[in-house]
Every structure is written in structure tokens, then in C-alpha cells.
Amino acid sequence: MTTDDDAILVLENVGVARNGQPILAGIDATFQRGLVHAVVGPNGAGKSTLAAVIMGLEGYREATTGVIRYEGAVIGQLDVTERARRGIALAWQEPARFEGLRIGRLLEASGASSDDEVDAALHDAGLEPDRYRQRAADTTLSGGERKKLELASIMVMRPRFVMLDEPDSGIDVASLDHIFAALATLQERETTVVLITHSPTVLRHAERAMLMCCGAIVDRGDAERIGREFASGCIPCPHHPRQVARHDTRRAS
Amino acid sequence: MSESAIATIYEAADLDPGPVHDPDAAHLVVDGNRVLGRNLVAGLTAEVDEQADGVRLVIRLAEATVLERPVHLCFGMSGDSGQQQIDLDVELAPRAGAIFTAHCAFPFARDVEHRMQADIRVGDHATYRYRERHVHGRTGGVLVVPRTRLRLGEGARVTTDFELLRGRVGEVDIDYRSTCGPDSVLEMDARVDGRADDRIAIREVAGLEGERARGVLTSRVAVRDRARAEIHNELTASAAGTSGHVDCKEIVTGEATASAVPIVLVQHPRAHVTHEAAVGSVDHKQLQTLMARGLDEDEAVALIIEGLLS
């Protein structure tokens, strides 16, 4: 049994439509303070959309229905800047590129208060400070480098509630350790983490998990169990009768 | 007197007067239509003809002379109004090389007109880099009209860039025309940030006339409030093996307006020219990303523009 005090963010019957298409519907979820929560689900399930809705990105905020409660307060009316200033952060699945904007400057704008902090954040994310500080966060960065920078810029924000949208996508195996170290740091800081991922290795670092499909949460609970279910291709989802059927035949044979 | 006028301009413009006091660096300082000071180095000559309505400067760099330090030109105005007319005739002999840094400083400007007529010839295999840095007053009050004609000899390399460091644009009307000889390389870059009622017109025209000549024309402009910008980039490739690129980006916010006219003309089957132009509001994803880091919309737009113009 959890009390309201344990919850940092609560979603009540949240839905969103884009271009007249419902993308999320009837989402109820509670994110416990200080835990690592995973969100898994097939491509197009609505995971990134859920993150955009919680962050209050323009285009999503106005289209969101239902209630989002953060630290006990309803935040539906707050714009993205206000949510960020209250400690909500998002590391994008596909981070933006900025022509000419130096990496050091971007980290400063994200909250780094000194050159040392910039360097430490780059180092921790697996980017050699001397090589990257002065470079632009533009299209010349490789996909993996840009993802590492995204992680660094989230860390300097020192958020209270952070959503990492596939932090491991495009990241080489050796560099995954930087993500795990960042997760450990976030836990030390008692940051609540929402980890969107397709990777069983990354999922292992989560305590709770929810399985999304077709814009709904179809299962939730212990991360290990949800991970096992998702990995075995079993999606107990009313929208996927064929997959459920396949599962049933497999069991029958 | 001249020393103090120089000091006044540099201090108000927040520019480093170091080069003016460096005996090993060439410099030429003009206040209005008067030459206040100059220093020449071996291989570099400058003839000065001061008239009531303008200054004519004839600068020559001798063959194979490569200057280690930039030649420092300051075209300033210590008063708040007046007309400045600079006639600049520059010739770099073959294999010569120099960087020219021109500071156009009108920190007190209320009603200042700066006109420049430049004819620059860069000899075979010579290298010329021209950096034009402007400092204007906080309210604009400046009309800047540079007309530059550049001719690049065989294998010559030329880079020009124009940047407003501080102050408001006022009205800027840039017109650069270049012709490029065989195997020469030309890069022209202009970056301007307009606000309030500023007017920006940039016309860069280059002709890649010699075989294998290459040229890149870049412009980065931000306009806010009621500012207006018109960018015209024209690149003609008329010889075998020539290649070029026109790249224009303009960010428009508030009630500002901007236009971009990239013209590429290919007159040889073995020439290749590309262009890209993007004119519009700040990129939505960039803006949302920065706002999700806690910046408000104005701060985010300012940071994106800072990057674009850097």
C-alpha cells in the first residue's frame, strides 16, 4: 500500500489527440518518488507521446485531457518552462540539433553553474570535455554523441522527475555504463526516473514497469515480470488479439 | 589629439586597442574622413588621400610577402553624426598573404553614414582574408553601405566575413561582387542580427569563371520586432570543374519580415552548384528543447539566434 506522499506524479484518465487522432487514452498511472520506472511497449505504442504530455510540450499540452498531478498540484495549465523549473525534465529520444550553439553553452543554459560542472557532466556522459566543450551541438555530432550530450544536459539540470526516452538508442555497448552510472547518480539524488526503453539490459535497472500498447497502459508491476513478458513477445493487449492468440497456440502446443 | 580620439572610439566600442599600439602590426585608423594614425610593415604600402568628402586609400602588398599579423583597419567616427566615404583600393601581388581586420566603429552614432567603395585584387596564389566587424550605437542611427568588388587570380584564396559585434544594425546595405579565376577559392560569410526598425540588405554575387574555381556564399540573419531583411545570393559557374554552394538561413520573429533569393546559374556542363535557403520562425523542436531545460521563450530564442550567428 502506498500513500499519496510516496507519489511524485499521478496521471488520472489522461488522453491526448494529435491531428484528430487519439494517441493516448485512459492513462492512469502513479510514479513513486525516488524509484526507477520503466515504460516499455512496441513501436508506436505512445511512450514518447506520454513523455511529451508530462513535459507539457507545445502541441501536446493544449490537446491533453484528464489530470496530471505533480507534487500534489495539478499542472495541466503550466507550460513547458514552468514544468522544467519545477523539476520535470525530458531527455529526448531524438534530440534537437542547434547550429553554432556550443556544447558548453548549451550545458550552461541547461543549468551548469561552472566550467567544472560542464566538464564533469561531459566526462560522466562519456564525452571528453576537451574535445567537445567548444564544439557545436549541431548535425556534425554523431547520433550517439548527441544522445550522450542529451544525458549530460539532463544531469546538470538536477531535476526531481526525469524521463529518459531510449537513452541507450545509438549508444555503443561499452558506453552503456555511462547511462547506468547516471542512473545511479540520479538515485543518489533521489530523483524519480522514467526510463523508456526497448532494451532488457537497461530494463534491469528499473524497479517498476508499465507496458504500453496502442496508447494505453496494458500491464504494470514488477519490472522483471513485465520485462519477461514483453521480451517473450507476449502482449496481453485487447488491441492485439492475434498476438495473444499466437501466445495461446504456443502454450497449447 | 589623434591618440585620444582613437582611445575614445576604441573604449566606447569596447574594442581591443592592442593592435594599434603594436609596432610589428600594420594599422590604419580613420575617424570620419581623417586618417588619425598608421603603421606599415615591410612589404606593405599605403597611400592616403584625404579629401573633405572622403578618404582614398591605396594599399599594396608586395609579391610573396606573407604578413604574420593581421592588418588592422579602423573606420570609426568619434562624433555622433557625419558621413564617411572610404575609397579602398587593395592589391595583393602574387603569392602574398594577409588578414585584414576592419573595425567599423560608430559607438555614438545617431546619424552616421558609412560608405565604402572597395576594389580588391588578389593576385595568383595569394591569400586574402577580410574580417569586417561592426560596432554601432545602441539605437542604430547608422547607414552602412559597403560596395566591394573582388577579383581572384589563379589559385587565389579569399575569405570575407561581416559581423555586427555590438549595437543595433540601423540600416545595412551590403553589395559584394566577385569574379574567381582558375583554381581559386572564395568564401563569403555575412551574419547580422536585426531588431526594432533595422533594415538589412545583403547582395552577394560571385562568378566562378576560371576552371575548378570554388565558391561558398553563406548568410545568417535574424530579424525581430519590425526589422526587415532581404538576402540575395547569386552564384554563376561558367567553367569546367567549378563548384559552389549558396547557404542562407534567416530566423524571423515578432513582426519582422525576411526574404531570400538564391540564384544559381550553371553555364557549363561540368559545373555543379547547390543552394539551400531556410527562412522562418525558430525551429519548434529546438525551442521546445530549450524551454524544457527551464528557459523561457525569449531566452530560448535568443540562445538559438546566438548560435546561428556565431
Ligand SMILES: Nc1ncnc2c1ncn2[C@@H]1O[C@H](COP(=O)(O)OP(=O)(O)OP(=O)(O)O)[C@@H](O)[C@H]1O
Ligand atoms: N503529430 C502526430 N500526428 C499523428 N500521429 C502521431 C503524431 N505524433 C505521433 N503520432 C503517432 O502516435 C503513435 C505514438 O507515437 P510515439 O512516438 O509516442 O510512439 P513510441 O511508443 O514512442 O514509439 P517508438 O518505440 O517507436 O519510439 C504513433 O503511431 C505515431 O505515429
Ligand SMILES: [Mg+2]
Ligand atoms: Mg518513442
